Amino acid sequence: MSYLSQITSPTLLIDEKICRANIKRMSDKAARHDMKLVPHWKTAQSHIIGDWAKEYGIKEVTASSIKMAEYLCGQGWDNIHIAFPFNTLEIPKLNELAKTQSLSVQVINPVTAQKLVDGLTEKVGFFIEIDAGYGRTGVHVSDFGLIEEILLTAKKSDKLYFKGFYLHAGHSYYMPDIPALYEQTRDALGMLKAKYQSEYPELVTRTGDTPGCAVMEDFGDIDEMGPGNFVFFDLMQANLGGCEKSEIAVALAVPVVDINRDRGEILVHGGGVHLAKDVLVDENGNKNFGEIVYLNEYGWTIPDHEDRSYLKSISQEHGIVKASKSLLNSVQIGDLLGVLPVHSCMTADCMGAYLSLDGKWIDHAEGCH
Template sequence: MSLQTSINSPTLLVNEAICKANIARMAKKAKEHQLSLIPHFKTHQSLEIGNWYKEFGIDEISVSSIQMAAYFAKQYWENIHIAFPFNPLETDLLNTLAKDHSISVQLVNAPVAQILASQLTNSVGFFIEIDAGYGRAGVEVSDFGKIEDIMRIANRSDKLEFKGFYIHAGHTYHADQMGIHQIHGQTKAALRMLKDKYCDEFPMLVTRSGDTPSCSIENDFTGIDEIGPGNFVFYDLTQANIGSCDKSDIAIALAAPVVDIKKEKHEILVHSGGVHLAKDVLINPDGTKNYGEIVLLNEHGWTIPTKTSFLKSISQEHGVIKATDELLSKVEIGYVLGILPVHSCMTADCMRIYFNLKGEKLDHLKGLKAN
């Protein structure tokens, strides 16, 4: 398929070969370190892409909402973990889903544990989420009182099953490799301490860590039983910037039509803005803003130019590219450029549908539903 002639509006392209290579690499790493890989599906939110994981022996997954769990339940995974502090207003939905599927949730306080203990009609597993150190969510690792309050409530219930402890160190996404190593060390120490403390009472408990940078870069997972990264299936410029991947590992690109060219300013105007890419941004070494980097589309996907052109600014629908001479020499109005996203999860969520390199639609939870 010629991407130049088949695309006429902003279109999110997914390269299946790169996705599968990313999954294969993470699955191989998990196996080498005797880890279970429980990938997070919030990045792609696609049944079709979900099926690709099964080729690599994946049988359990994580999601970020009960609606996402219901979407993927039709694929009959061995377990679906909702990796977000459970919202007690959705208990009825949880009961419906848990009737026919193995589901686990995350708990961060005793009141929600008590609601579930009193209202669940089907068995549900749970992890206690531990604050990774950046204060977003979770129980402080040293707050044994709160941890044990949750455990006591679960012990009195025949519907709540304690599975273990979960940490998502999201601040690794904003760290350099030394910072990632330090954060990962803290995660390992916290999970190892908790397992040592509670393993006599709960000999089957497991520990899970979920951030893509640590799972991609680190090679010591002492104290961790399971990993649950999500972004690695697509990767993005943020991950490339911190060393989790190469730019050639980025598996999605937003195809954006060129609508104006100002050669004297080295600027190209494309139909691509915040509604397509979100507004995540990187800061270049010279202090300029980078909302996405330009690739050249071809029938095999895209190539990365030797010199970088990037989106210097975006509004709702517009994107202005700071273009190199090389790019300006190849582009004319009506041409379609590819943009590697700063944050692939947000770009996919904005676009809500994918096209593969053959021009076929792939589903997304919030857009086209697969049959």
């Protein structure tokens, strides 16, 4: 029985072959550069996809919250790193999880470090997050006083140990010159390693953004890479040059509920609660909330550019497709179309489960079948 016969409402499809190929390619790249790949599991958030990753030599993983870390505990990971400025209200939960799972957290100020010193009953590692231009979070790369205050505070505890420096160059998503940005990342992490390695000979440096990890080939002496989105990729990554559309591993199946041939539009059941509301805007100001692919027994096919159809607008449950002539000529009410997401991490988080092309449900931390 085809996986398509199981679908009656918006459903997130996953192509295991594409997903595995993406994981293998990034794993091979890390090995080529003598780096450890510690993927950020905020994209996949799945035990089963985690098992696929382990087949390619991946032994550690990153989470974006303690809730996600808890979901990943007990799955055989050597370490789970929580890559979000640590929320000290969760120290009791951290102690509970650290009894049976090696964990590390992100620290960006000495107050958090002191609260961990006072509250930890189990051994926990920490990275200092560095800001080298993104401006969202982290200790500024040149603020050695703050770095040293955090390190001195942590030394008061035999439970809290320093692992290294973490840098997420998130502005790679909207800065066209990724090589120039990566020069900043290499320089920042290289300088910090040189400055602190004699005191902390085991320290490692980690960089985390998918656009940079996918595009770059010069990582200097950075020890680890921690991209997340590469597992699935999406239209945003394709737009940045990090992947081809054929390398996007997930598509949202949406039912067609109405067709307006005069306006060249198709109404589908699929909106913001399924895709989130990330959007690409072209040079003419046209909004693109996802691109249409044609579903078949084996997955999906991507139309040629001149035959392209896309979601021009979405509301909570509705999506309006700006349809090509060939799609309008072939589509019927009750058909299923596929949508390549603009931001696959958010789409997966919204949907909370995946349907594989062999008709099996795959788990997701936000609630699975």
